[in-house]
Amino acid sequence: DAKTTQPPSMDCAEGRAANLPCNHSTISGNEYVYWYRQIHSQGPQYIIHGLKNNETNEMASLIITEDRKSSTLILPHATLRDTAVYYCIVRPYNQAGTALIFGKGTTLSVSS
Amino acid sequence: ETGVTQSPTHLIKTRGQQVTLRCSSQSGHNTVSWYQQALGQGPQFIFQYYREEENGRGNFPPRFSGLQFPNYSSELNVNALELDDSALYLCASSLGGLAGGTDTQYFGPGTRLTVL
Numbered sequence: 001d002a003k004t005t006q007p008p009s010m011d012c013a014e015g016r017a018a019n020l021p022c023n024h025s026t027i028s029g030n031e032y033v034y035w036y037r038q039i040h041s042q043g044p045q046y047i048i049h050g051l052k053n054n055e056t057n058e059m060a061s062l063i064i065t066e067d068r069k070s071s072t073l074i075l076p077h078a079t080l081r082d083t084a085v086y087y088c089i090v091r092p093y094n095q096a097g098t099a100l101i102f103g104k105g106t107t108l109s110v111s112s
Numbered sequence: 113e114t115g116v117t118q119s120p121t122h123l124i125k126t127r128g129q130q131v132t133l134r135c136s137s138q139s140g141h142n143t144v145s146w147y148q149q150a151l152g153q154g155p156q157f158i159f160q161y162y163r164e165e166e167n168g169r170g171n172f173p174p175r176f177s178g179l180q181f182p183n184y185s186s187e188l189n190v191n192a193l194e195l196d197d198s199a200l201y202l203c204a205s206s207l208g209g210l211a212g213g214t215d216t217q218y219f220g221p222g223t224r225l226t227v228l
Contacts, residue, residue, distance in 0.1 A: 102154030
């Protein structure tokens with residue numbers, strides 16, 4: 001079972017920031033937080049990952065709380081192309097055959 | 113740099129048949145993972161191959177099998193197809209290694225399999 005909890009759906013106006021929350025209260029010290037998104041019927045797209053520090057790349061920012069029990073993915077200026085299912089995944093490192101365990105994710109709808 | 117590619121894009125089979133799906137990993141990646149995604153669900157892990165050896169397996173029956181070749185491309189074979197095998201099959205490649213690490217998995221576009 002997935003170790004994360006996400007709201008099933010969220011709406012965002014085009015041009016505004018989209019803040020997607022994720023709860024991972026049972027996260028272990030050796031587990032990273034990964035975010036992927038999946039646009040309808042395409043393969044999942046990697047967005048960002050982090051351990052305990054906040055991370056930023058060209059796609060998004062990842063904010064992880066100090067106790068690491070939750071995180072927020074921020075898309076700073078959402079566009080219609082950001083409409084997708086967003087998956088938050090915790091994944092251990094240093095473990096052979098490590099799989100990504102997907103939950104149901106959050107369906108983000110961006111409208112004009 | 114070439115991304116992960118999969119073939120075919122779509123496939124229709126009948127119950128009881130066998131199917132082979134193919135995946136070419138991203139340049140420089142030596143690990144391939146396969147996932148099954150039923151309609152309306154998140155992807156589920158089938159198995160992973162690292163340097164031609166199975167390196168982890170999810171809760172799938174033995175009729176789901178795989179291969180990885182010296183060039184790190186991979187095949188997923190499914191025997192005795194059932195109606196519930198209808199799904200999007202995803203391949204992901206990564207730098208991998210037996211240590212797991214924090215290697216990021218990059219996905220291909222998937223193969224849509226329909227079993228009638």
